[in-house]
Amino acid sequence: xxxxxxxxxxxxxxxxxxxxxxxxxxxxxxxxxxxxxxxxxxxxxxxxxxxxxxxxxxxxxxxxxxxxxxxxxxxxxxxxxxxxxxxxxxxxxxxxxxxxxxxxxxxxxxxxxxxxxxxxxxxxxxxxxxxxxxxxxxxxxxxxxxxxxxxxxxxxxxxxxxxxxxxxxxxxxxxxxxxxxxxxxxxxxxxxxxxxxxxxxxxxxxxxxxxxxxxxxxxxxxxxxxxxxxxxxxxxxxxxxxxxxxxxxxxxxxxxxxxxxxxxxxxxxxxxxxxxxxxxxxxxxxxxxxxxxxxxxxxxxxxxxxxxxxxxxxxxxxxxxxxxxxxxxxxxxxxxxxxxxxxxxxxxxxxxxxxxxxxxxxxxxxxxxxxxxxxxxxxxxxxxxxxxxxxxxxxxxxxxxxxxxxxxxxxxxxxxxxxxxxxxxxxxxxxxxxxxxxxxxxxxxxxxxxxxxxxxxxxxxxxxxxxxxxxxxxxxxxxxxxxxxxxxxxxxxxxxxxxxxxxxxxxxxxxxxxxxxxxxxxxxxxxxxxxxxxxxxxxxxxxxxxxxxxxxxxxxxxxxxxxxxxxxxxxxxxxxxxxxxxxxxxxxxxxxxxxxxxxxxxxxxxxxxxxxxxxxxxxxxxxxxxxxxxxxxxxxxxxxxxxxxxxxxxxxxxxxxxxxxxxxxxxxxxxxxxxxxxxxxxxxxxxxxxxxxxxxxxxxxxxxxxxxxxx
Amino acid sequence: xxxxxxxxxxxxxxxxxxxxxxxxxxxxxxxxxxxxxxxxxxxxxxxxxxxxxxxxxxxxxxxxxxxxxxxxxxxxxxxxxxxxxxxxxxxxxxxxxxxxxxxxxxxxxxxxxxxx
Numbered sequence: 001x002x003x004x005x006x007x008x009x010x011x012x013x014x015x016x017x018x019x020x021x022x023x024x025x026x027x028x029x030x031x032x033x034x035x036x037x038x039x040x041x042x043x044x045x046x047x048x049x050x051x052x053x054x055x056x057x058x059x060x061x062x063x064x065x066x067x068x069x070x071x072x073x074x075x076x077x078x079x080x081x082x083x084x085x086x087x088x089x090x091x092x093x094x095x096x097x098x099x100x101x102x103x104x105x106x107x108x109x110x111x112x113x114x115x116x117x118x119x120x121x122x123x124x125x126x127x128x129x130x131x132x133x134x135x136x137x138x139x140x141x142x143x144x145x146x147x148x149x150x151x152x153x154x155x156x157x158x159x160x161x162x163x164x165x166x167x168x169x170x171x172x173x174x175x176x177x178x179x180x181x182x183x184x185x186x187x188x189x190x191x192x193x194x195x196x197x198x199x200x201x202x203x204x205x206x207x208x209x210x211x212x213x214x215x216x217x218x219x220x221x222x223x224x225x226x227x228x229x230x231x232x233x234x235x236x237x238x239x240x241x242x243x244x245x246x247x248x249x250x251x252x253x254x255x256x257x258x259x260x261x262x263x264x265x266x267x268x269x270x271x272x273x274x275x276x277x278x279x280x281x282x283x284x285x286x287x288x289x290x291x292x293x294x295x296x297x298x299x300x301x302x303x304x305x306x307x308x309x310x311x312x313x314x315x316x317x318x319x320x321x322x323x324x325x326x327x328x329x330x331x332x333x334x335x336x337x338x339x340x341x342x343x344x345x346x347x348x349x350x351x352x353x354x355x356x357x358x359x360x361x362x363x364x365x366x367x368x369x370x371x372x373x374x375x376x377x378x379x380x381x382x383x384x385x386x387x388x389x390x391x392x393x394x395x396x397x398x399x400x401x402x403x404x405x406x407x408x409x410x411x412x413x414x415x416x417x418x419x420x421x422x423x424x425x426x427x428x429x430x431x432x433x434x435x436x437x438x439x440x441x442x443x444x445x446x447x448x449x450x451x452x453x454x455x456x457x458x459x460x461x462x463x464x465x466x467x468x469x470x471x472x473x474x475x476x477x478x479x480x481x482x483x484x485x486x487x488x489x490x491x492x493x494x495x496x497x498x499x500x501x502x503x504x505x506x507x508x509x510x511x512x513x514x515x516x517x518x519x520x521x522x523x524x525x526x527x528x529x530x531x532x533x534x535x536x537x538x539x540x541x542x543x544x545x546x547x548x549x550x551x552x553x554x555x556x557x558x559x560x561x562x563x564x565x566x567x568x569x570x571x572x573x574x575x576x577x578x579x580x581x582x583x584x585x586x587x588x589x590x591x592x593x594x595x596x597x598x599x600x601x602x603x604x605x606x607x608x609x610x611x612x613x614x615x616x617x618x619x620x621x622x623x624x625x626x627x628x629x630x631x632x633x634x635x636x637x638x639x640x641x642x643x644x645x646x647x648x649x650x651x652x653x654x655x656x657x658x659x660x661x662x663x664x665x666x667x668x669x670x671x672x673x674x675x676x677x678x679x680x681x682x683x684x685x686x687x688x689x690x691x692x693x694x695x696x697x698x699x700x701x702x703x704x705x706x707x708x709x710x711x
Numbered sequence: 712x713x714x715x716x717x718x719x720x721x722x723x724x725x726x727x728x729x730x731x732x733x734x735x736x737x738x739x740x741x742x743x744x745x746x747x748x749x750x751x752x753x754x755x756x757x758x759x760x761x762x763x764x765x766x767x768x769x770x771x772x773x774x775x776x777x778x779x780x781x782x783x784x785x786x787x788x789x790x791x792x793x794x795x796x797x798x799x800x801x802x803x804x805x806x807x808x809x810x811x812x813x814x815x816x817x818x819x820x821x822x823x824x825x826x827x
Contacts, residue, residue, distance in 0.1 A: 090736060092767060092768045149767075254802045260767050263803035267804030
């Protein structure tokens with residue numbers, strides 16, 4: 001007898017006790033919630049505080065009408081949880097949902113409607129949107145069907161990588177957009193499997209963390225608009241309208257039609273980990289796809305509206321998210337729901353961290369007021385399962401709550417640093433009066449994160465929401481006409497500059513300046529303290545043709561064009577070498593904010609310079625700043641001079657201690673291939689004390705010895 | 712959809728030829744057919760040439776057989792995996808676990824080449 005056979009144990013709860021609707025059943029276990037395969041059957045458990053009765057609705061896979069409707073016997077209810085084990089079900093070939101009966105009285109918050117079949121909030125798989133973009137049959141009563149799945153993935157020896165936060169180089173990308181372009185050359189474009197084929201590219205680029213735009217099941221076809229110029233249907237491309245929080249999006253899987261999206265996504269994560277790359281998910285707990293009073297009833301609205309949503313005293317939806325509804329995140333039941341969800345992604349998908357969309361909402365009380373000590377944020381910070389995952393807040397919301405630098409962190413939370421983005425953008429375009437704040441930002445924003453260290457700051461210049469880097473230097477204004485909203489959507493405060501011509505140009509001088517500006521941006525980003533985040537495609541000048549809000553553009557505006565890898569090889573090389581340079585220099589990744597403390601070699605950990613060494617110019621008209629960093633344990637010195645002035649300047653370089661001399665790593669004013677070198681092969685300067693920095697350029701020098709023993 | 716299984720024994724081991732679909736309905740019978748063969752301790756080949764579809768439950772059954780075989784020190788090879796099934800197995804990571812006929816042949820060839 002084999003080991004697995006000998007382990008078969010007969011269990012008392014493997015036998016039915018009741019019969020409901022011709023099915024053999026018994027009381028299920030309230031925990032865990034959701035549908036779980038148990039000996040002989042499937043245990044279903046669902047919470048509803050105010051439902052008067054609950055019915056489990058079971059469909060044969062893909063059939064329009066149910067094969068069974070089983071009302072939970074009263075004795076199967078524990079507290080407000082309905083739990084039932086149904087025996088003899090073929091778990092692979094069923095879909096299920098619930099009908100919850102109860103009061104319909106929006107003023108008191110209740111919207112029960114037993115005619116509706118509701119998705120299970122804990123469903124680990126959803127059927128109904130199995131292949132991206134396939135027009136759904138809207139005549140069906142139940143669109144987003146919960147499915148049962150086994151939690152038995154074979155992870156081998158995969159474990160979380162645990163890369164220290166300060167060592168991360170984050171790459172923000174979109175599962176579909178990364179490989180959907182015909183030029184991607186992958187077997188299954190636009191899928192988890194396709195992304196998996198691009199792991200070598202990510203590895204070569206040098207990033208060690210990818211942050212994925214939402215992958216929880218959403219309905220890409222829920223956008224009613226079309227492109228006014230072409231008439232083409234617009235999609236919900238970004239996917240911030242979550243349908244189901246525990247289910248990976250089937251349309252992102254080449255095997256979604258077979259219901260194997262979970263395995264496909266896990267395989268991607270396993271292989272990314274094997275390549276040394278962590279995975280952060282962009283999660284959206286601030287709102288759901290159910291919208292406001294006019295929105296569809298999918299799950300929460302019908303199961304327990306008053307628990308899951310923030311409601312006004314009149315029963316309307318508070319709208320701090322700008323999308324219709326706001327999740328009642330600090331309700332005790334909802335807190336646990338969010339916690340269960342994140343535990344699920346960490347335990348069952350080996351996810352390394354999360355970026356929380358409009359996270360300021362997670363700190364609001366049940367009536368919407370900001371809490372001084374939000375229990376949800378504290379819960380997530382200290383949870384045993386989430387203990388070592390990265391937690392990153394987008395520390396603002398659409399209701400006007402702006403908490404950058406002030407987000408309740410509990411020693412754990414990092415933030416998207418919007419002030420870093422705005423300051424560096426402003427400096428790059430040559431605005432006056434920015435050098436002082438620039439110094440603060442590149443030193444890890446000590447004004448914002450003095451007690452939390454530099455790795456609380458996720459530094460970025462571009463993200464999915466806004467201009468790409470190429471567009472930031474090519475457009476003064478947004479061009480969102482294709483979104484069908486009369487160019488009224490998207491941000492207006494872009495701090496962008498088109499370098500002399502709006503949009504595409506044949507002018508070689510403008511083109512050269514744009515390329516230099518992109519290099520300047522990357523050079524500053526990767527030499528700043530804090531966690532750098534790069535938007536996918538910025539390394540090859542990906543353009544969205546000036547559209548700064550491509551949430552609905554499932555087309556070449558959004559997709560990564562792989563032909564640009566060759567076309568913009570110069571920028572790609574520059575990016576790679578900058579990332580590599582960051583890895584070579586611990587002083588750039590120091591978690592402590594610099595204090596001016598003098599190191600063993602006699603130089604301070606940070607020093608500021610202008611045209612004259614040791615004499616930074618903090619005046620409003622100054623557009624030149626140089627910083628020298630000298631880390632503990634590193635024997636070298638990194639000097640970064642940033643000139644956003646349209647004129648060149650003669651830099652006096654600070655003198656170096658003991659046998660060291662200045663070596664040139666990068667000069668964005670130089671023609672390729674002399675714009676950047678491979679770390680370790682920097683060229684020693686002929687004139688040790690001076691360097692001419694060109695107009696709108698960044699120069700990076702390394703002060704080190706030529707003695708190989710000292711390298 | 713049904714699944715038919717036939718055993719063919721030869722000097723080097725046993726070949727199990729499957730015909731039809733391997734899904735949650737049919738995988739139980741497949742497992743019952745395969746486990747005794749694994750326990751015989753001889754190399755086992757599973758011929759999937761006439762298998763048109765392998766579901767999630769089917770792939771899991773094959774992996775259970777593989778784990779049992781690994782435990783018993785028995786070599787299991789999959790043969791005749793169709794392009795579609797191979798694609799699904801590849802995308803979901805299952806292919807990484809198995810020796811497949813084509814891969815095994817390539818490995819043998821490489822070994823022979825290295826020996827020359």
